[in-house]
Amino acid sequence: MFVEVALDLPIDQTFYYRVPKVVSYLPEVGKRVIVPFGKNDLLKTGIILSIKDSIDYSPEKVKEIFDIPDNFPLFAEKTLELTKWISNYYCASIGETLFAFLPSGFVVSESFYIKLSNREISVNLTESEEKIVEILKSASGRLKLSSLRRKVKVSSFYQAIKNLIYKGIIVREEFIKTDLIPKEEFVVLKRLEKVRGKKEKELLQYLETLKKAKLSDLKRYGFTRQTVNKLVSKGLVEIIEEKTTIANKPQELIEKKEIELTPSQKRAFEEILEAKTKKFLLYGVTGSGKMEVYLKTAFEFVKRGRSVLILVPELLLTPELRARVESYFGSNIGIYHGKLSQKEKVSTWLKAVKGETKVFIGTRGAVMLPIKDLGLIIVDEEQDSSYKEQQKPYYHAREVAIKRSELDNFPIVLVSATPSVETYYRVKKKEIRKLELKERVSNVPLPYIKVVNLQKSKRFSIFSEELLKTLENTVKKGEQVFLFINRRGFFSTSFCLSCGFIVECEDCCVPLTYHKQEKQLICHMCGKRYKPIYRCPKCNARLEFKGYGTERVEEELRILYPNFKIVRLDQDTIKNPSTGARIIKDIKEGKYDVIVGTQIASKGHNFPKLTLVGVLMADLLGGAPDYMASERIFQTIVHTTGRAGRFKPGAAIVQTFNPELPAIKWAVEYKFNSFYEEELVARKLLNYPPFTKGVLVEFQLEKISSFQKIEKEFGKLKETLSSFFSIPDISPAPLPKVSGKYRFISFFRAVDERKLLSGIKILKKEFLNRFKGIRYKIEVDPVRIV
DNA sequence: AGCACGCCGACT
DNA sequence: GTCGGCGTGCTC
Numbered sequence: 001m002f003v004e005v006a007l008d009l010p011i012d013q014t015f016y017y018r019v020p021k022v023v024s025y026l027p028e029v030g031k032r033v034i035v036p037f038g039k040n041d042l043l044k045t046g047i048i049l050s051i052k053d054s055i056d057y058s059p060e061k062v063k064e065i066f067d068i069p070d071n072f073p074l075f076a077e078k079t080l081e082l083t084k085w086i087s088n089y090y091c092a093s094i095g096e097t098l099f100a101f102l103p104s105g106f107v108v109s110e111s112f113y114i115k116l117s118n119r120e121i122s123v124n125l126t127e128s129e130e131k132i133v134e135i136l137k138s139a140s141g142r143l144k145l146s147s148l149r150r151k152v153k154v155s156s157f158y159q160a161i162k163n164l165i166y167k168g169i170i171v172r173e174e175f176i177k178t179d180l181i182p183k184e185e186f187v188v189l190k191r192l193e194k195v196r197g198k199k200e201k202e203l204l205q206y207l208e209t210l211k212k213a214k215l216s217d218l219k220r221y222g223f224t225r226q227t228v229n230k231l232v233s234k235g236l237v238e239i240i241e242e243k244t245t246i247a248n249k250p251q252e253l254i255e256k257k258e259i260e261l262t263p264s265q266k267r268a269f270e271e272i273l274e275a276k277t278k279k280f281l282l283y284g285v286t287g288s289g290k291m292e293v294y295l296k297t298a299f300e301f302v303k304r305g306r307s308v309l310i311l312v313p314e315l316l317l318t319p320e321l322r323a324r325v326e327s328y329f330g331s332n333i334g335i336y337h338g339k340l341s342q343k344e345k346v347s348t349w350l351k352a353v354k355g356e357t358k359v360f361i362g363t364r365g366a367v368m369l370p371i372k373d374l375g376l377i378i379v380d381e382e383q384d385s386s387y388k389e390q391q392k393p394y395y396h397a398r399e400v401a402i403k404r405s406e407l408d409n410f411p412i413v414l415v416s417a418t419p420s421v422e423t424y425y426r427v428k429k430k431e432i433r434k435l436e437l438k439e440r441v442s443n444v445p446l447p448y449i450k451v452v453n454l455q456k457s458k459r460f461s462i463f464s465e466e467l468l469k470t471l472e473n474t475v476k477k478g479e480q481v482f483l484f485i486n487r488r489g490f491f492s493t494s495f496c497l498s499c500g501f502i503v504e505c506e507d508c509c510v511p512l513t514y515h516k517q518e519k520q521l522i523c524h525m526c527g528k529r530y531k532p533i534y535r536c537p538k539c540n541a542r543l544e545f546k547g548y549g550t551e552r553v554e555e556e557l558r559i560l561y562p563n564f565k566i567v568r569l570d571q572d573t574i575k576n577p578s579t580g581a582r583i584i585k586d587i588k589e590g591k592y593d594v595i596v597g598t599q600i601a602s603k604g605h606n607f608p609k610l611t612l613v614g615v616l617m618a619d620l621l622g623g624a625p626d627y628m629a630s631e632r633i634f635q636t637i638v639h640t641t642g643r644a645g646r647f648k649p650g651a652a653i654v655q656t657f658n659p660e661l662p663a664i665k666w667a668v669e670y671k672f673n674s675f676y677e678e679e680l681v682a683r684k685l686l687n688y689p690p691f692t693k694g695v696l697v698e699f700q701l702e703k704i705s706s707f708q709k710i711e712k713e714f715g716k717l718k719e720t721l722s723s724f725f726s727i728p729d730i731s732p733a734p735l736p737k738v739s740g741k742y743r744f745i746s747f748f749r750a751v752d753e754r755k756l757l758s759g760i761k762i763l764k765k766e767f768l769n770r771f772k773g774i775r776y777k778i779e780v781d782p783v784r785i786v
Numbered sequence: 787a788g789c790a791c792g793c794c795g796a797c798t
Numbered sequence: 799g800t801c802g803g804c805g806t807g808c809t810c
Contacts, residue, residue: 002810004810005810007809007810008787009787009788009809010787011787011808011809013809013810014810015809015810016810017810018810035810037809037810038788038789038790038808038809039789039790039808039809040789040790042788055810057810058810061810062810063810096787772805772806773804773805773806
């Protein structure tokens with residue numbers, strides 16, 4: 001018997017191995033295998049793609065599997081199909097794709113131990129086997145496989161190892177608990193004794209009453225592993241591993257908090273259950289109760305024996321949200337996100353395999369969880385760009401989720417107040433059914449949004465008079481103000497600080513970027529170059545390329561209002577999770593008057609006392625100068641202003657130089673459909689997605705001089721690929737130099753998915769041939785172009 | 787991706 | 799004379 005195996009390599013090739021008579025478990029598609037690979041036969045982890053009786057490969061070159069360590073597949077057969085789609089569409093190998101999703105806790109290589117067992121050697125050993133035993137004895141019975149091999153140096157090393165394991169003379173230390181029930185570390189009290197350390201004393205006191213506590217719980221109460229270890233070394237406590245009870249409990253189905261639905265919520269809920277169509281967009285403003293609808297729907301699916309996966313953007317997976325979901329489903333839910341430890345990820349992955357946990361909530365990587373009986377996927381805040389993986393295989397979790405629901409034929413619900421233009425377009429094409437929640441659940445009206453035209457202020461300052469006046473009044477009333485600025489929002493765009501004029505490309509309607517070295521304005525969509533303009537064509541003021549970040553806003557505010565309690569909430573101040581949590585707690589408790597913050601502050605948290613939101617420079621919310629800038633401005637304005645007055649009426653002030661920009665105009669008037677329609681017209685006119693499929697190609701060059709070579713090759717490439725894509729010239733990236741590498745980009749467009757897929761195959765091959773030794777990336781459907 | 791094999795410059 | 803640079807070719 002042979003198996004076809006995918007390995008974590010960037011090549012479109014699978015490998016065949018012979019299955020020996022003795023393996024821990026039988027081969028099965030989707031299971032993990034440990035195989036020797038390459039000249040040195042280093043062990044690698046692979047995934048079984050198929051099982052064959054005969055193969056078309058010279059028999060003497062076929063190697064034997066080292067082991068199949070699990071009795072269950074780590075990828076469901078259907079998700080393997082999904083992987084193939086991802087690998088095709090996003091231009092990565094199958095192996096890379098599989099291993100991008102699989103928690104690395106499952107990946108074993110050379111670093112596990114071989115131990116001598118206690119059994120008497122009663123059978124005859126071959127020469128090689130003898131030698132292995134000898135060397136193990138001299139190393140007090142235990143060695144890493146890698147060092148054992150280095151020392152032994154016999155030809156049939158693995159054969160000998162496998163035989164010795166079979167004969168029971170040596171054992172392999174398990175790489176991962178094949179036991180499906182996750183184990184957890186408990187701290188048990190052994191005896192009491194006077195200790196000197198304050199923390200140690202506290203811990204002993206705590207354990208005196210409980211006798212036994214989960215290590216993870218202790219950590220939550222502020223005890224550290226170090227303290228526990230000290231007590232272990234003193235012999236007062238011990239750490240044991242025990243199966244957790246939670247995973248064995250079947251899904252609790254106590255609807256702890258009865259979800260009452262309003263009539264329009266009920267209509268949406270019922271329509272998903274009827275499932276006449278399979279794809280839905282749950283659409284409604286903040287506070288319209290979208291979450292209640294999807295949680296109730298999820299509950300109903302679990303009641304019918306199906307599992308549910310809820311995907312959320314990175315910043316949304318807060319303890320708050322978790323608590324809310326737990327209040328409906330009990331504690332037996334699977335949590336999965338990038339910041340979990342390897343062990344935790346493995347544990348959730350295994351929960352999915354086992355099928356006793358029915359509700360999973362996670363960020364983009366969770367989309368591949370091998371959930372048993374999966375019957376519904378919910379994608380909350382579907383427009384959020386954190387669903388796009390920014391590494392190979394650059395997949396978009398929303399798209400993968402849609403594909404997964406198609407392959408398994410179950411419903412999917414996208415949820416958003418400000419859907420992506422892509423999704424809106426699909427609704428328009430009737431590929432997705434829109435379920436709209438028109439009114440807010442509470443009677444609190446949406447915040448009144450006032451636009452302040454910065455062009456009309458006499459001289460430029462960060463705060464308009466109107467904003468300052470309202471800010472003072474709000475703080476006097478004892479309420480909070482949130483000033484929003486997106487610091488990452490300025491490249492060297494030619495942006496006039498006195499009238500807000502933005503210099504755009506005449507072909508692409510995208511802001512031009514000023515390049516210092518070349519002293520030129522360059523369009524990052526088509527690469528067209530323009531002579532720089534140093535004076536604003538509208539008001540003749542000098543064009544500046546500077547920006548205004550949170551720090552500067554905070555500083556100026558402190559000078560204006562020395563008595564206000566001001567706090568800054570951005571990547572810098574939130575870096576440390578515990579201080580971040582503290583700041584958020586303090587804000588909720590009303591310890592601050594004004595919060596100056598970036599995107600980070602505007603997501604996932606409800607600040608009850610917040611009644612005024614100020615958007616300082618709405619023009620900059622687009623971030624990168626690409627065709628999606630308008631969409632991002634729109635979404636950001638709606639989201640940030642929506643933070644105001646969740647519990648009592650609030651207001652928002654949007655400062656801008658361009659009040660006529662569609663993204664700003666329609667957002668503040670709450671005329672969302674008008675925005676989408678206008679945006680679609682613009683995209684159609686310029687042939688941008690969703691009317692085409694975009695591929696971002698990027699080169700990272702060590703020396704700028706190699707650009708000539710690349711450009712020449714690129715020219716030839718253009719000819720070969722022009723029947724699949726429209727390809728502009730290669731041009732410097734908006735961020736032309738990052739960590740010493742010179743970046744050049746080109747944005748390819750294919751008319752539809754079919755052209756894209758056939759074009760990508762050739763693209764990949766051509767790149768492999770032409771750009772050897774050059775760092776490049778190929779990203780399909782990029783969410784931003786920087 | 788990693789790693790080995792292979793053919794040309796500055797050094798004991 | 800050799801050590802070592804990284805170009806290219808392979809991995810079941």
